[in-house]
Amino acid sequence: MVGGGGGGPLRRVGKYEVGRTIGEGTFAKVKFAQNTETGESVAMKVLDRSSILKNKMAEQIKREISIMKLVRHPNVVRLHEVLASRKKIFIILEFITGGELFDKIIRHGRLSEADARRYFQQLIDGVDFCHKKGVYHRDLKPENLLLDSQGNLKISDFGLSAWPAQGSFLLRTTCGTPNYVAPEVLSHKGYNGALADTWSCGVILYVLLAGYLPFDEVDLTTLYGKDDNEDAFEDETGPLTLNAFDLIILSQGLNLAALFDRRQDCDKLQNRFLSRNPAKVILSSMEVVAQSMGFKTHIRNYKMRVEGLNADKTSHLSVMVEVFEVAPSIFMVELQRAAGDTSEYNTIHPKGQIYIGQ
Template sequence: MPGPDVKANDNVLGEMSTEPTATVHSGVEAKTERKLTVLETHGYVLGRTIGSGSYATVKVATSDRHNCQVAIKIISKFQAPGDYLKKFLPREIEVVKGLKHENLIRFLQAIETTHRVYIVMEYAENGSLLDIIRKDQHIDEMRGRRWFKQLVEAVDYCHERGVVHRDIKCENLLMDHGLNIKLSDFGFARGHMKPKNGVYSLSETFCGSYAYASPEILKGVPYRPQDSDIWSMGVVLYAIVYGRLPFDDTNYTQLLKQVQNKVSFPREPKVSTECRKLITKILSPLKVRVKIPQILEDPWLNPNQPAKDEEVDTAQVVSKK
């Protein structure tokens, strides 16, 4: 689909200007000067591609302004669906601008041209959690506990600010230089979702990946996205410790049955009872699914703290002496 003519300030991705270039007369041959691309005018020099989809590409870039490498998501206006450009993309930019947490990919800048939208963000140099799971086959509980706690704290931060992610999965959990989790890709995120008078707004946009989707999303009923984010975190934890997903998303009918049954665990690898209990509490029906405060207090996430019932037992023993 042909687009509008390139404007003088709309040179991107190394495209040359259609405007006449200035000439310098030195008595010899006139020399032409290359016009800077839009990204170059903002101090970014593009490097290799680290991700691509049907209408967006993510590239590494060197930034003079930030004096480091950054990641730039490049969205084609001509290839992206209309509802994405009008609804989801503006929402994503609005949401990420207001978030700042050590376990969230940091938003740096958005640049719009006639043909493209660029989202400049922090670069996580160690790939994704999915890459590590594939390499190691599964993650030991010590590392898994640290990463899962970082994820829970990042999502808790978002929810406290009325932001729901709606696409939590291993591919969207990136790793920085210190191997810390960085939750990324807020393409399906939504803000202004704080409860009003104790009542939560419901979502009717059924987004995300089937394998990580909660039963209520798969049923196609209006759902509370905070609870669905929690379900997705449970799928991530299962994938961390078992190196595979708990539900088979190749058959929708079977998937719907699986998510409504009690989650089952393979014999190998060996995973602690405490971890399996936490996964079960998260991957549970909506009425009994745990909330984030309960997850943060869970014995598996806090192995050095005595459980509450143990504290009660200890107090009773002391009082009897």
């Protein structure tokens, strides 16, 4: 519903007056909104129905909504209601103003024992409530823990959450963030969702008290203590596949040699490189390295945003990374610098530490 007034048109969705965009992902935008009946501020997650259907995410969205309706707890971001139009779905969420716990750690380093204890107790209270409802988060990490205006912790992002299928005790989908995921999740033998979440909570407690990760290898083989396995990061959909015309457009002067001649110097590849590693392994490896360098990462659907202050804490660096499949088992990685110093960008350029190799 669109409303107007002396100050110009105002967009309305039901009883909510919609304002600025406060977050944006691959399939959704998050907007600030206000309940015109109560004056309460909310976060409105706006999803496009056609994109959801095209990317076969309908069941995932339904599951996330059902789970958030179920887990009403002071330490879990509250779902107020869900609205829909012919083209859009609107998920109305509690508006959290204090940012991510991750940001607090980045700014201040390790926390005091008293602060760490408080956050950990709130985390365990929220996670325990979820588990009693049969819900397992599966992606617990400081980036998914928000702080309200009073400094209280709120668990968010239930996009990877699940409950065991009826009659089945073990979960089998491999998912999560490498540094926080429990070893048994990678075993392909099934795992207990509650125990896997508990492992992640333990890693979070370590980060709160130490200011760095307990498991922080730049190489996934070392990190996991096992060989890379293409099935270890199984997902329903793969990276975008490039056809011949896409490759021609990407190449300079219609010359594809720059993409495929591995004998050339990496400098000539500019912002792209090739790898035979699985797409998920590529992104996870780059995420581990970026985080070890103090940068913050966000991964969604084979795209990753890397951002944070440079080593001197004098400027902000922002880099977009996307993985494309150019042939079976051959992937192209493209990096684009959105903001920041060129020299700092070169530290995570393919010729630098994040280069994955053949």
